[in-house]
Amino acid sequence: xxxxxxxxxxxxxxxxxxxxxxxxxxxxxxxxxxxxxxxxxxxxxxxxxxxxxxxxxxxxxxxxxxxxxxxxxxxxxxxxxxxxxxxxxxxxxxxxxxxxxxxxxxxxxxxxxxxxxxxxxxxxxxxxxxxxxxxxxxxxxxxxxxxxxxxxxxxxxxxxxxxxxxxxxxxxxxxxxxxxxxxxxxxxxxxxxxxxxxxxxxxxxx
Amino acid sequence: xxxxxxxxxxxxxxxxxxxxxxxxxxxxxxxxxxxxxxxxxxxxxxxxxxxxxxxxxxxxxxxxxxxxxxxxxxxxxxxxxxxxxxxxxxxxxxxxxxxxxxxxxxxxxxxxxxxxxxxxxxxxxxxxxxxxxxxxxxxxxxxxxxxxxxxxxxxxxxxxxxxxxxxxxxxxxxxxxxxxxxxxxxxxxxxxxxxxxxxxxxxxxxxxxxxxxxxxxxxxxxxxxxxxxxxxxxxxxxxxxxxxxxxxxxxxxxxxxxxxxxxxx
Numbered sequence: 277x278x279x280x281x282x283x284x285x286x287x288x289x290x291x292x293x294x295x296x297x298x299x300x301x302x303x304x305x306x307x308x309x310x311x312x313x314x315x316x317x318x319x320x321x322x323x324x325x326x327x328x329x330x331x332x333x334x335x336x337x338x339x340x341x342x343x344x345x346x347x348x349x350x351x352x353x354x355x356x357x358x359x360x361x362x363x364x365x366x367x368x369x370x371x372x373x374x375x376x377x378x379x380x381x382x383x384x385x386x387x388x389x390x391x392x393x394x395x396x397x398x399x400x401x402x403x404x405x406x407x408x409x410x411x412x413x414x415x416x417x418x419x420x421x422x423x424x425x426x427x428x429x430x431x432x433x434x435x436x437x438x439x440x441x442x443x444x445x446x447x448x449x450x451x452x453x454x455x456x457x458x459x460x461x462x463x464x465x466x467x468x469x470x471x472x473x474x475x476x477x478x479x480x481x482x
Numbered sequence: 483x484x485x486x487x488x489x490x491x492x493x494x495x496x497x498x499x500x501x502x503x504x505x506x507x508x509x510x511x512x513x514x515x516x517x518x519x520x521x522x523x524x525x526x527x528x529x530x531x532x533x534x535x536x537x538x539x540x541x542x543x544x545x546x547x548x549x550x551x552x553x554x555x556x557x558x559x560x561x562x563x564x565x566x567x568x569x570x571x572x573x574x575x576x577x578x579x580x581x582x583x584x585x586x587x588x589x590x591x592x593x594x595x596x597x598x599x600x601x602x603x604x605x606x607x608x609x610x611x612x613x614x615x616x617x618x619x620x621x622x623x624x625x626x627x628x629x630x631x632x633x634x635x636x637x638x639x640x641x642x643x644x645x646x647x648x649x650x651x652x653x654x655x656x657x658x659x660x661x662x663x664x665x666x667x668x669x670x671x672x673x674x675x676x677x678x679x680x681x682x683x684x685x686x687x688x689x690x691x692x693x694x695x696x697x698x699x700x701x702x703x704x705x706x707x708x709x710x711x712x713x714x715x716x717x718x719x720x721x722x723x724x725x726x727x728x729x730x731x732x733x734x735x736x737x738x739x740x741x742x743x744x745x746x747x
Contacts, residue, residue, distance in 0.1 A: 289578045295556055300744075325606065396681060398608045400652070401484025401706070402530060402736030416743075422485065422736035424561060426583075426608050445483065467561050467583065469527055469738040477744070 280480065281316035283343075284308045285333045287359065288324030296466035300477050310342035317352050318480065319343070323359030327368030327384060327429065330359055331376065340377060347379060353457045354379070355479045361453065361460030362429060370429050379458045382435040382450070386428055391447040398428040399445040405452065405463065408441045412482055413452055413459060413475050421471045423451065423463035430462065485736045486700050487530035487707035488725055489685060490716075492516075494550055494566070495538045501713050503663030505615075505631035507537065510713050513553050520717065526558040527741055528722035533611075533655070533709065535586060536566030537630060544573060548580040555581030563611050571600050578605070586655065588613040589628040591646050592635050602650035611685075612651040614643060616672050617659040624675055631659050640675045647677045654680065655709070658688035665691025665715055668699045668708070676704065683707060691715050693724035700733050 280297055282290055284306045297304040297320075304320075307313060321343070323330050334340040346352040356364045365376040367383040376384070387397055402422040407414035414421065423443075430449035433440045443451035443462070452475075453460040459479055465472030493500040493507070499516055500507040516522055526532065534554065536547045547566070555562050564577045565586025574585045585605070590597050591612055601610050615627045616639050624639035635642045646654065656676075658669040668689045676684065683706035686699045690710040699708035710716060716724065729735055 289581075289583065291552075291579065291581055292555075292559075292562075292583070295581075296559055299557070299559070395483055396683060398606075398652070399484065400608060400683060401487060403484045417739070422738060425484065426561075428608075464561075466559060469559050469736075470741055470744055471738040473559060473744055474739065 279316075280304050280318040280320060281312060282306050282320045282322065283313060283339060285330070285337060285339055287330045287333060288322060290322050292466045293320060293322050293357065296473060296476055297480075300473060300480060302480055308337060308339070310338040313339060313342040314345040314350070316346060317350070319346060319352055319354045321354060321356040321360035321363065323357065323363065325359060326371035327359065327362055327376070328371040328374040330363055331368070331374045334363070334377075343377060347458060351457055353479070353482060354459065356460040357466070358427065358462060358464055361462050362431060364453065364458060364460045365431055368429070380431075380435060380438055380453050380455055380460065382431050382438070384429050384431050387430060387446060393446055395446045398426055400426050402468070403443050403445065405441055405443045408439045408454075410439050411441050411452070412454060413461070413478050414441060415478050417471060417474055423461075423465070423468040423471055425451075425463045427462060485734045486705075487685075488696065488721070488728070488735060489531045489533055489707050489709035490525065490529045490721060491533040491535060491687065491709050491711035492554065493535055493537045493711055494547055495536070496543055497546055497550065499713060500537065501663060502537065502711060505659050505662055507539070513550055516554065520713070522554065523557045524719060524741075525721055526560065528719070528725050529560060530736055531561045531563065531707070532558050533586065534562065534564045534582075538566070539630060542567050544576070548576050551577065551582065552580045565611070565613070569594070570597065571604060574601055574605070584609050584611050584652070586611045586613050588615065591649060592628055592642070595649060598649045598651070606652075607650040608652035610651045611653045611655055612646050612649065613655040613657065614646060615657045615659050616669075616675075624672065627659060643675055644677050647680060651682055653683045653685060655685045655687060661689025663712060664689055665712065667691065667695040670698070670702065673702065673704060680704070685709050687711065693727045696724060697728060697731060697733065700728065
């Protein structure tokens with residue numbers, strides 16, 4: 277299990293991601309340095325907060341380019357968690373309209389009132405995810421497993437050239453995406469008990 | 483629609499974990515005691531969420547609370563909420579840096595609304611858990627109490643809860659001072675005081691003594707989660723057993739693989 281770099285760009289608490297990675301025997305490093313990010317083989321992009329603020333923060337520090345260099349030039353493996361998965365998309369509408377990293381060909385919008393039909397938002401709690409049959413992240417887990425979500429925006433499914441595992445909150449949405457060596461989880465694997473730890477371990481061991 | 487949740491609440495007072503009965507505290511043990519006698523790593527895998535509250539009466543040692551929070555949450559891979567005496571954004575940030583995902587606020591809901599607005603702006607409203615401690619008057623009417631149950635809020639509990647609903651909160655933790663620590667079951671009458679169409683999840687707390695009490699709470703549609711803070715009623719693998727029984731009773735709780743699946747490759 278190699279070293280993994282957790283990108284710290286000031287969006288949310290990364291402590292629990294670090295302790296989950298350590299629990300699995302990895303030795304995570306934390307960095308906001310674009311050079312370190314572009315050199316890393318394994319990257320985790322966490323995040324809680326607004327899409328616009330997160331992209332502004334990534335651009336201001338040059339981390340967006342560093343992530344592109346790592347993923348496109350070096351074929352580094354990347355896992356975006358929660359907001360970090362949404363940032364992989366092309367476009368987000370949270371807190372104004374903002375371009376994303378564009379690594380996954382889908383936009384990110386809020387759950388609409390008609391989709392929710394009275395369900396509470398944000399979508400908070402453990403919900404079932406149906407793993408795509410070709411998924412690598414969910415290897416070793418039952419086809420339907422529970423994961424912990426906290427979000428008001430979602431990436432719709434299906435997505436071109438992407439393996440999508442779905443969950444449901446009024447409407448079906450992408451709970452996890454896998455495209456070559458780019459991965460994303462809308463849920464928090466570090467907050468999803470053993471199920472989430474297995475997803476993280478799968479990412480580390482691919 | 484997410485599944486219902488079983489929450490464990492730890493009450494902290496100056497380095498110790500406490501048993502509370504009608505908000506009177508009794509010391510049980512410190513973090514080392516908790517880790518040793520409670521097999522905390524196992525408990526953490528039997529719950530959907532952990533809440534850690536600093537209920538220190540008198541002067542609080544905030545850095546010590548943060549250190550304790552960091553210690554008990556290290557092996558907990560579930561969402562964690564923390565609070566108790568939060569008076570400013572900096573303290574909330576410190577709790578988030580010490581392992582919390584959400585901040586529990588109680589007195590500030592009635593004494594410092596701008597703080598609640600700031601917390602929601604900085605961390606999102608999903609990060610703000612509003613805690614309400616209710617107690618019945620001799621007349622049977624409910625009132626809402628703050629500052630560890632030492633000060634009553636003007637007006638009826640229904641009015642106070644309606645004011646809380648208008649604040650940018652993500653969840654409501656509804657606790658009964660009368661049932662707290664008694665093991666007599668939840669006070670379900672509190673639920674009738676909630677505003678209709680409350681848009682946030684409700685956590686019911688205070689009084690659970692066994693898995694049947696927990697079942698009583700879970701079967702109510704407007705209850706999204708149930709909590710217990712009773713360190714002794716669920717000692718050992720009590721919570722794990724309760725969870726197992728509730729799953730057998732077909733309650734819609736999350737399931738996850740057993741811990742030994744992590745060691746087996």
